[in-house]
Amino acid sequence: MPSGLAALLDDVAAIAKLAAASIDDVGAAAGRAGMKAAGVVVDDTAVTPRYVTGFTPDRELPIIARIAKGSIRNKLLIILPVALALSALLPWAITPLLMLGGAYLCYEGAEKVWEALSGAKHDLAEEAAELNSPEHESRMVSGAVRTDFILSAEIMAIALAEVASEPFLTRALILAVVAVAITIGVYGAVGLIVKMDDIGLRLAARREGAARALGRGLVHAMPKLMAGLSTIGIAAMIWVGGGIIVHGLETFGMTAVAHVIHDLAAGAGHALPAVGGTVEWIVGAAGAGIVGLAIGAPIVAVHHKLAHRH
Template sequence: MPSGLFALLDDVAGIAKIAAASIDDVAAAAGKAGTKAAGVVIDDAAVTPRYVVGLTPDRELPIIARIAIGSLRNKMLFLLPAALALSAFAPWLLPPLLMIGGAFLCFEAAEKLIDAIRGGHDVAQDAIATLTSKEIEEQKVGGAIRTDFILSGEIMAIALGTVANVPLWEQAIVLAVVAVLITVGVYGVVGFIVKMDDIGLHLANGANAAMKPLGRGLVHAMPHLLSLLSTVGTAAMLWVGGGLIVHGLHEFHLNLVPDAIHGAAHAVASLAPAMGGFLDWLVNATLSGLFGLAIGGVIAAVAQLFHKH
C-alpha cells in the first residue's frame, strides 16, 4: 500500500510538473505574442483618447468602459474563434493575411503622416456642433469599437503567428490571455490618460502646496503625452507592419529585401559587439519601418487616385 501511494504521489508530481511547464510555455508565448503586437497596441492607446474629446468629464470613464467591453467582445466572441478556425483548417493563409495586415498598418501610418503634413481636418469636431450629447456619445462609441475591431484583428493575427506551431488548445489559451491582458492594459492606460488633466487640476487646486507643481505638470504634460503617443504609435505601426511584410517575403522565398535588411543589421551590429543585440534590433526596426513607409505611401497614393475618381 505505501509503495502504491508513493507511486501515485510520484505520478501526481509528474503531472504537476508537466502542467507547470505548460503554464510557463503559455506565459512565455503570451508575452512574446504581446510584444510582437506592440505597435498596434501603442496605436490603439494613442487613438482611443480622441473618442472622448468634446464630452463632459463625468462621461469619459463610462465611455472608455463601454469601448473596452466592446473591444473584449470583438476579440473573444469573433476574432478568437476565427483565428483558431484559421489555424486548424487553413494555416497556409496566415502568412499572406499577416502581410495584408502589415500593409494595412503601413497604409494607416502613411495616411497619418500625410494628414499631419497637410494639416488634416478633424471631422469629429464638426459632428460635435450638430449632434446632441447622447448622439455624439453613441457615434463615438460605435466608431471606436469599429476601429478597435480592425486593430484587434491585427493583434490577434500577429499573436497567432507567434504560436502557430503549438497545439490548438495552447493557441486558444494564449490568444485569450493576450486578448484580456491587452484590453485591460490598453484601456486602463487610456482611462488614466483621459483623466490625467482632471487629476492635475485637482492637485493644482488642492490644499497641499507640495502637490501643486505636480498637478500643473500633469495638466501641461497631457497634450504632449498624446502627441508623443501618436508619434510613437505611428513609428511602431511602420516598424511592425514593415516587419510583417519582410517576414512574409522571406516565407515565400523572396529574399532580396529581407536579406538586405538583415545584412545591414548584422554589419552595423558587428561594429560594436558590446551593443550588437540592440544595434541589430535598431537597424532591423528602422529599415523595416522605412520599407513599410514606402509600401504604405504607395498604397495611400493609389487610394487617393481611386478616391478622386
C-alpha cells in the same frame, strides 16, 4: 465502504492535483507566449491613445471600454477559432492573411501621414462639434477595433507559434488566457495614460509640496505626451505593418529586404555599442517603416484617385 470512500477521495485529490498542475502549465505557457508577443503588445498600446485624442474627459474611459470589448470579441470569438482551425487545416494561409492585415495597417498609417502633409484645415467649431457627436465616437471606436483586430491577429499568431506543440485543448486555453491578459494589460495601460491629466489635477489640488508639484507637472506634460503618442501611434501602424510584410516575405523565402534591414540595424548597433540595442531597434523599426510607407502610399494614392472619380 469506508475504504471505498477513502479511495474515491484519493482519486478526487489526484485529479485536483492534476488539474492544478495543468492550470499552472497553461499559465506558464501563456506567460511565455505573451512575452514572445510583447513587441506587438507595446505597439498596440502606442496605437490606441490616438483614438481618444480630442474627446472630452468624461468620454475617454467609456471609449476605451468600448474598444476593449471589441478587442476581446476580436480575439476570443473570431481570431482564436480561426487561428486554431487554420493551424489544423490550412497552416500555410496564416502568413498571407497576416500580410493582408499588415498592408491595411500600412494604408491606414500612410493615410494619416498624407492628411498631415496635405495641410487640410478644419473649422475648429465644426471640429469640436464633430468630436462630441455620437457618430464620430462610433467611427473612432470602429476604426480602433479594426486596427486592434490586425494587431491582435499578429499577437495571437505569435502566441500560437510558441505553443504549436501543445494538445489542441491546451492550445485553446493558452491562447484564451493570452487574449484576456493582453487585452486587460493594453487597455488598462491606455486608460491610465489618458487619465494621467486628471490624476495630475487631483494631485495639484493638494497642499503637500511634492504631490502638488508632480500634479502640476503632469497637467502641463500630458497634452504634449498625448500629441506625441498620437504621432507614435501612426508611426507604429506603419512600422508594424511593414514588419509583418517583411517577415511574411521572409517566410516565403524572399529574404533580401529582411537581410538589408537586419544588416543596417546590426551595423548601427555595433557603431554605438553603449546604446547598441536601442539603436538597433530604432533602425530596424525605421527600415520596416520605410517598407510600410512604400506599400501604404500607393494604396492611399489609388484610394484617393478612385474616390475623386465618384
